[in-house]
Amino acid sequence: MAVTSPSRTQEERSRDMRALLIEATLDCLQAQGFHGASLSVILDRAGVSRGAWAHHFSSKHDLLAAAAEAMMAEAAVAARAVTATLDGEEDRFAALIEQVWQRFYRGRHRDVLFELVVACRTDGELAQRLRPVFIELIESFRGAWGSATPDASGGGDLLTLTLFVLRGMAMQEMLAESADGQAALRGLWTGISRDFLQSRHDRPLRQGAGGPLLGAIT
Amino acid sequence: MAVTSPSRTQEERSRDMRALLIEATLDCLQAQGFHGASLSVILDRAGVSRGAWAHHFSSKHDLLAAAAEAMMAEAAVAARAVTATLDGEEDRFAALIEQVWQRFYRGRHRDVLFELVVACRTDGELAQRLRPVFIELIESFRGAWGSATPDASGGGDLLTLTLFVLRGMAMQEMLAESADGQAALRGLWTGISRDFLQSRHDRPLRQGAGGPLLGAIT
DNA sequence: CGGCATACAAACCAATCGGTCGGTTTCTTT
DNA sequence: AAAGAAACCGACCGATTGGTTTGTATGCCG
Known part of the structure; x- marks a missing residue:
């Protein structure tokens, strides 16, 4: 042997x-x-x-940070994969929003994400270490968004708003899960934002929305 | 003496x-x-x-809950007072959103609120005790909203969406404060939502947004 | 095979946690 | 004024925290 x-x-x-x-x-x-x-x-x-x-x-802090990094890195990979799943969808726009919701604003990812964000507020060290992975995920979203809304102009701000809506919606679900999982309101938002993108070519917006816009984080 | x-x-x-x-x-x-x-x-x-x-x-838990209740109760009072400050404003709609942002989604109230919401997720006892004050604040918002958007129909869902946006925006600011405090994006949202309210009479929304909608919490 | 570094277990440690208790001050009541 | 209750202090307690250390088993390499 x-x-x-x-x-x-x-x-x-x-x-x-x-x-x-x-x-x-x-x-x-x-x-x-x-x-x-x-x-x-x-x-x-x-x-x-x-x-x-x-x-x-090296410490508990180190373990927590490593776990956070791992989750966010994996999420970024998944976010980039979302673009591919949009092929064949009749309504790429709605499909994207739904996919992002299902994968990133529900379940463990959502729960842990909120814990992390809140923790980062009072833990500068953690915040600094996690910033890159937060940004990476957002950039992945931006890529997917660009492929779902081909017309280049102005989509960036609308993506940010969309993420805001999803976050607020996730916060709502954390406190009290709704029967339909907020599907109706997501539908409403999808309609509103698409209408906005559509009408944006023709007439300008009533209230100016100029100024520099910073990228959303997560 | x-x-x-x-x-x-x-x-x-x-x-x-x-x-x-x-x-x-x-x-x-x-x-x-x-x-x-x-x-x-x-x-x-x-x-x-x-x-x-x-x-x-009786316990630390009791102190925390009492503190949370006190903050939320005070906030509900402030929310009801917002309606009065809208008098004389040329754009009541935008003014309301701005006031709600400034008072409830910034500073200590925002910071503590997020701590509480996240804590409630894993502390059912706390969640149960705070539910009434959460609901009370939301109801106060709903009252103010109704006075700023006189046309009755459909405004409720839009208020919920607005609160979603503000929450997501607040979350963003918690991680990385922006130079303009997200004023530009609030302006964008104000325009979008007002356009939606306006056009809602004429043409129906592309994607249906029916179904029962539960009230937003905080 | 044998020396060695890595991987892991379990006992151990000081510090801090929420909570309790006897004692003192300050108001209230008769 | 005197008795009693409420407000408050600060020492104390067991339990748990993150972290360390000592010992052992296991894969690596000359």
Whole structure:
């Protein structure tokens, strides 16, 4: 018999353990919130010891930040994939909004995202570390939006407004889930924004909306 | 000389102490966030002892809930006062949105509100206790909205959408304050929504927006 | 095979958490 | 004035926090 072949490489073990801890962290953030996601709870859920965590992360803060980065990075990938799914849709505009809603403003991603945003407000260090991934996700949205609304002009602001609406809608659902999941209001918004895009060519808007606009974050 | 007259009545002292603790709690929620607002920090800011807190509140949870209720109740009063300030405004619609933004989606109220909403997600007890005050504030908004958009039909959904936009906008500002405080995008939204209200009489919306709509919360 | 670094476990630690308790001051009541 | 209740203080408590350390098993490499 040959030398005992390692069942799993060290690199594999390391990678898997990190992923396991990160996943448990995200689950805890959803289930218990930021203040309830203590190290003990996270490790208990992951089913590993304190030493495992200490070996792979320098602090609890580090674990949280890594988990946040992982979730956001994965989200950015998914956001870029959305564009492809729009092919064949008769109403690319409505389909895009619906997809973004379903994937990014519901479930664990939404729950954890809100925890993170609120945490970032009082934790400059975390905010600074997460800024790149926030921006990356938004840029991915912008790309998908551009492919769904071919006419170049003015779409940027409308995307920002759309994300505002989805966020406010998500906040609403967090407090009290509605029966239809706010589908009716999303339909209303889709109609309003499309009408606006349509009529925008002909007549100017009553109230000026000039001025520099900064990109939305998440 | 008469018997030593008390400088302050017991009822006064009690009321003031409660208010002092509540105020300190709200300040801490803004400055340190939910997870950072420990009892020690709050009491230190208020400048009172642990015993004072214990005498007036049954638990930390109780203090937090009381502080939240106080802030929301005060906000509801302010929301009802907004209607009056609209008199004399040439553009009541835009003025209302601006007032709501300035008073309820900026500063301490916004910061604490987001902390509370996120906390409520994982704290059913708190959520249940705060639900009435959330609803009360929204109802106050609805009253003001009705007075700014006299034509009865359909305004309700548009108010909800407007609150969604303001929330999403507030979330944006929490992460990264913009130079103009999102004034341009508010202007854009004001124009879009007014156009929609205007054109709503003539032609129907492309995509149906029927179905029962639940009232927005906060 | 053997020396070694990595991966992980579990006991341990000081600090802080929310909460309690005996004691003192301040108002109220008779 | 005296007795009693309410307001308030500050020391104290057990539980839990994030973090460390010591020990062991396992994959890596000469």
